[in-house]
Amino acid sequence: MDLLKVSLVLGTFGIWSGSGAEPAQRVDVLEELKLGESFSGVLQVRGFHNQSRAFLFQDSWRNVRASAAVAEGLLQKLRGRIEFTLLLTLKQERLNSGVILSIHHSEQRFLELESSAPRNEIRLHYHTQDQRPHTEVFPYRLADDRWHKISVGVSSSHIVLHVDCSRIYERVVDTPAMDIPALSSVWLGQRNAAHGFYKGIMQDVQLVLMPQGHISQCPDLNRTCPTCNDFHGLVQKIMELQDLLAKTSSKLARAEEKMKSLDGCYCEKTCSLDGEVYREGDAWIDGCRNCTCSNGTVKCEAVYCPPLLCAPDTAPTYMPGACCKECQQLPGTMALDACFLLFTTSSERSIDLDLFTCPPMDISQICVENSECVNLEAGACCSCKDGFRSLRDDSAYCQDIDECAEGKHYCRENTVCVNTPGSFMCICHTGYIRIDDYSCTEHDECVTGQHDCDENALCFNTVGGHSCSCKPGFVGNGTVCRALCDGLCQNGGSCISPDTCICQQGFTGKRCETDIDECLDGFVECDSRATCVNLPGWYHCECRDGYHDNGMFSANGESCEDIDECEMERHSCANDTVCFNMDGSYDCRCPHGKNCSGDCVHDNKVKHNSQIWVLDSDRCSVCSCQNGLVMCRRMVCDCDNPTADLFCCPECDPRISSQCLHQNGVLTYSSGDSWVENCQQCQCLRGEVDCWPISCPPVQDCEFTAVPEGECCPRCVTNPCQANTISNDITKTCTDEHGISRFSGSTWTKHGTECILCQCKNGHVCCSVDPLCL
Numbered sequence: 122m123d124l125l126k127v128s129l130v131l132g133t134f135g136i137w138s139g140s141g142a143e144p145a146q147r148v149d150v151l152e153e154l155k156l157g158e159s160f161s162g163v164l165q166v167r168g169f170h171n172q173s174r175a176f177l178f179q180d181s182w183r184n185v186r187a188s189a190a191v192a193e194g195l196l197q198k199l200r201g202r203i204e205f206t207l208l209l210t211l212k213q214e215r216l217n218s219g220v221i222l223s224i225h226h227s228e229q230r231f232l233e234l235e236s237s238a239p240r241n242e243i244r245l246h247y248h249t250q251d252q253r254p255h256t257e258v259f260p261y262r263l264a265d266d267r268w269h270k271i272s273v274g275v276s277s278s279h280i281v282l283h284v285d286c287s288r289i290y291e292r293v294v295d296t297p298a299m300d301i302p303a304l305s306s307v308w309l310g311q312r313n314a315a316h317g318f319y320k321g322i323m324q325d326v327q328l329v330l331m332p333q334g335h336i337s338q339c340p341d342l343n344r345t346c347p348t349c350n351d352f353h354g355l356v357q358k359i360m361e362l363q364d365l366l367a368k369t370s371s372k373l374a375r376a377e378e379k380m381k382s383l384d385g386c387y388c389e390k391t392c393s394l395d396g397e398v399y400r401e402g403d404a405w406i407d408g409c410r411n412c413t414c415s416n417g418t419v420k421c422e423a424v425y426c427p428p429l430l431c432a433p434d435t436a437p438t439y440m441p442g443a444c445c446k447e448c449q450q451l452p453g454t455m456a457l458d459a460c461f462l463l464f465t466t467s468s469e470r471s472i473d474l475d476l477f478t479c480p481p482m483d484i485s486q487i488c489v490e491n492s493e494c495v496n497l498e499a500g501a502c503c504s505c506k507d508g509f510r511s512l513r514d515d516s517a518y519c520q521d522i523d524e525c526a527e528g529k530h531y532c533r534e535n536t537v538c539v540n541t542p543g544s545f546m547c548i549c550h551t552g553y554i555r556i557d558d559y560s561c562t563e564h565d566e567c568v569t570g571q572h573d574c575d576e577n578a579l580c581f582n583t584v585g586g587h588s589c590s591c592k593p594g595f596v597g598n599g600t601v602c603r604a605l606c607d608g609l610c611q612n613g614g615s616c617i618s619p620d621t622c623i624c625q626q627g628f629t630g631k632r633c634e635t636d637i638d639e640c641l642d643g644f645v646e647c648d649s650r651a652t653c654v655n656l657p658g659w660y661h662c663e664c665r666d667g668y669h670d671n672g673m674f675s676a677n678g679e680s681c682e683d684i685d686e687c688e689m690e691r692h693s694c695a696n697d698t699v700c701f702n703m704d705g706s707y708d709c710r711c712p713h714g715k716n717c718s719g720d721c722v723h724d725n726k727v728k729h730n731s732q733i734w735v736l737d738s739d740r741c742s743v744c745s746c747q748n749g750l751v752m753c754r755r756m757v758c759d760c761d762n763p764t765a766d767l768f769c770c771p772e773c774d775p776r777i778s779s780q781c782l783h784q785n786g787v788l789t790y791s792s793g794d795s796w797v798e799n800c801q802q803c804q805c806l807r808g809e810v811d812c813w814p815i816s817c818p819p820v821q822d823c824e825f826t827a828v829p830e831g832e833c834c835p836r837c838v839t840n841p842c843q844a845n846t847i848s849n850d851i852t853k854t855c856t857d858e859h860g861i862s863r864f865s866g867s868t869w870t871k872h873g874t875e876c877i878l879c880q881c882k883n884g885h886v887c888c889s890v891d892p893l894c895l
Contacts, residue, residue, distance in 0.1 A: 153194070168210070181808075184495045186314075198328070199328070201300070202329065204275075204330075205274065211321060212267060217264045217318030218810075223312045230246040230381070231299065232247055240813055243261050246300075272337075296396070360866075367861045389401050407446075407552070410424065412454070435450055444518070489517050496695065508542070525545055536549055547561075564585075566587045572587050574599055575597065595619070603616065610622035611797075612628045612658065613658075614628065639660040641655070648675075652665050656816060659702050659818070730748060740768070782806060842882070848862075868880045877889075
């Protein structure tokens with residue numbers, strides 16, 4: 122048996138020479154998972170070679186998942202990579218459809234390799250750089266119970282498929298992004314604990330973290346010529362240099378402008394007080410305080426007053442405008458400190474207090490700052506206003522009392538004290554309303570409507586706030602509630618209210634469980650050369666047998682044209698007959714005078730007239746020869762017939778073991794059932810679920826396409842800024858705000874902003890706010 126080597130490579134730039142990889146650049150997945158030591162359902166067996174261990178994956182109750190520490194170590198090496206290769210050797214059971222390796226977070230598949238026997242496909246699932254899920258399908262049969270070597274390399278947008286070290290496919294796709302979040306899981310031989318079970322043997326499962334990884338399996342394919350991916354890398358470097366040039370030019374221009382304005386300028390820190398500006402080092406007197414400007418900050422201290430020794434006929438007293446006491450003669454009605462004399466001189470000498478009254482002059486000349494003159498029975502004095510205390514003992518100068526800091530306030534619970542000049546205020550806590558000047562009570566946001574609960578939620582008032590809880594029939598956190606439908610909405614439908622589903626286009630039913638057959642219901646009228654084919658959620662006018670599309674791909678099949686089977690040698694006429702082309706078919710005619718057998722030629726074998734046989738490649742198809750023409754059809758399934766072939770008629774399989782569980786873990790399907798899930802067509806076959814991307818009609822003559830919300834297939838759009846799919850043409854450049862040319866596909870941050878991201882789309886500049894920046 123020949124060994125079939127398959128190498129699937131998604132390459133970027135860089136040339137790798139040599140046939141091996143450094144140990145640091147290679148991860149042995151089987152060794153990291155310690156397979157065979159702690160996983161049930163996996164058995165060590167003989168492999169394709171004896172240089173490494175091989176393992177048989179069997180049963181459907183296994184749980185081969187990397188531990189959190191092992192997964193994080195592997196993902197750490199993979200994150201941000203634009204170039205790597207997955208290598209493995211396998212022998213997959215016939216008819217099996219299973220996942221070989223899956224790296225996913227919740228429902229997001231960042232890297233998953235899958236092999237499907239029912240559809241003879243290799244599928245590569247990943248996320249693109251614009252965070253869209255993508256599936257690349259390669260028609261190829263792996264599940265044939267034979268050994269295969271697989272090499273899947275992922276980097277940038279270049280895909281190459283090698284079979285037996287010969288290149289079969291080469292594609293350019295949407296670039297995969299390895300921005301894998303933390304807590305992502307790594308599974309081997311299954312998608313999760315319930316789906317995608319691979320059945321067969323695996324050996325040499327490795328990740329090579331360098332370009333041209335397929336050379337490790339096919340050393341003779343070492344190359345020195347660059348690929349188109351190398352060119353993409355060069356274009357990317359040029360775009361990066363353009364962006365760097367634009368940013369550097371902008372910074373240089375701003376720096377030059379600042380330098381011009383700073384020429385001959387001397388900068389120093391200044392201070393500001395009561396509307397006056399003071400320079401560094403300035404000193405001044407503010408009332409009875411000495412103030413200075415130091416490093417932009419005003420610092421003030423009370424004026425120092427030296428002790429006085431007054432003569433016997435004098436007494437220390439304050440004079441108008443003075444901050445310190447002075448020795449003054451006692452007789453006369455002069456502007457003395459009456460209060461001072463009242464409380465201090467009585468112990469020193471006997472004085473007639475009637476001599477001293479408030480002076481007949483402007484009060485402000487004596488009682489200056491936050492102070493006022495008062496007449497008392499014993500005489501006149503200065504008194505600080507309410508909320509102030511004296512700076513000197515005659516109360517001519519006073520300063521504010523901070524009642525909040527000193528605890529001299531009356532603010533009660535649910536308030537906070539805020540000091541004001543001469544007084545204080547009691548401010549209510551958030552969520553409370555004022556009762557009086559000193560107290561607040563709880564604010565009922567639910568009653569006043571000042572809450573953030575969803576319209577389908579109940580509001581509950583709490584101390585200092587409120588809480589929200591979704592109403593019955595809705596689920597969520599209370600702030601956002603969505604309707605809950607029993608049994609869930611199927612086929613992409615949306616639950617808009619309890620037990621009410623809005624279906625996507627092409628589906629109907631209470632749970633959107635029924636596909637609308639547009640062909641049967643007469644919604645579609647295809648051309649006579651085409652036939653209507655119903656598909657999940659939509660339809661397609663497909664060319665009838667004997668016709669093919671001329672490349673225009675018209676929606677109603679008008680582009681279907683006749684195939685000349687005779688000229689293209691696609692007929693089954695035997696050698697004794699002549700092929701005659703007809704519209705949509707051909708005829709095997711017997712030349713005049715000859716007695717023709719009516720035999721057919723099929724697969725280079727002669728089939729006699731009226732002979733019936735089963736195809737070697739498909740046991741479910743039956744063919745017959747009728748007068749030189751071969752006609753084939755699928756076997757008709759009669760589930761009432763106990764001898765029905767369950768392989769060809771899975772819908773006739775009544776065994777519980779052949780049933781499948783829906784991805785939501787709630788619904789159950791019988792073998793042969795089909796459904797749509799996340800824009801994928803899924804089918805249950807003999808207890809295994811196989812899903813593949815929904816077939817979309819071709820979009821022709823369309824430069825910009827977008828997938829509308831809630832739909833699966835792209836549509837043409839005229840506005841390039843609305844497009845999420847675009848074929849970049851690097852010849853169509855854009856000019857940014859600096860006048861620099863940008864290649865199509867390049868992105869940059871708009872000048873003078875931090876969160877506006879611009880992109881060049883084939884000559885069109887599209888700018889939008891980057892949500893990750895906010």
